[in-house]
Amino acid sequence: xxxxxxxxxxxxxRREDGTPWWSAFPEPSSSPVKITWSEVARLLQDRDxxxxxxxxxVDTRRTDxxxxxxxxxxxxxxHSFYLMRAMLYDLCKQAGIKxxxxxxxxxxxxxxxxxxxxxxxxxxxxxxxxxxxxxxxGCSVEMTTQVMVGGIRGWVKAYGGEMMEGYDxxxxxxxxxxxxxx
Numbered sequence: 001x002x003x004x005x006x007x008x009x010x011x012x013x014r015r016e017d018g019t020p021w022w023s024a025f026p027e028p029s030s031s032p033v034k035i036t037w038s039e040v041a042r043l044l045q046d047r048d049x050x051x052x053x054x055x056x057x058v059d060t061r062r063t064d065x066x067x068x069x070x071x072x073x074x075x076x077x078x079h080s081f082y083l084m085r086a087m088l089y090d091l092c093k094q095a096g097i098k099x100x101x102x103x104x105x106x107x108x109x110x111x112x113x114x115x116x117x118x119x120x121x122x123x124x125x126x127x128x129x130x131x132x133x134x135x136x137x138g139c140s141v142e143m144t145t146q147v148m149v150g151g152i153r154g155w156v157k158a159y160g161g162e163m164m165e166g167y168d169x170x171x172x173x174x175x176x177x178x179x180x181x182x
Contacts, residue, residue, distance in 0.1 A: 025082040028100035028116030035146040057101040060110040067171030068164040078110035115145040
């Protein structure tokens, strides 16, 4: 049984010539490491508020970015992510971010694709030893990407509105299809 996809979702996910939006960009070669929503929750809960954050959450939803987002997430829609990955890398490098966790609606398409593109970029600028840059202390720091299994839908199933910003319970009562694999 296939997943029902609304016609407007298919239209938004395709370019005028009918090809998928991601076909304009290179196919990623990396395979993102998976992280569960419970591990992400633990990262948020165990974070020392007096220290800079060492991880970044990136929500890659675009027009379906409704109902809230996980606390502290940065929304960079997948459709524009490839062109922004160098800038995100530089910002993360300057902030001392070691881990970038991506998610989308269900983390079956956009989140993993963006995580892979980002890991490809990190690998391309790496010094070959697996470290991407030196921290202020002069120590080598590895930057890596992960994808949150189950996406925001899995998060809401597990936690409801906990640790979310802009949570709208009504949105999650009858969620619309996401643009995951389109």
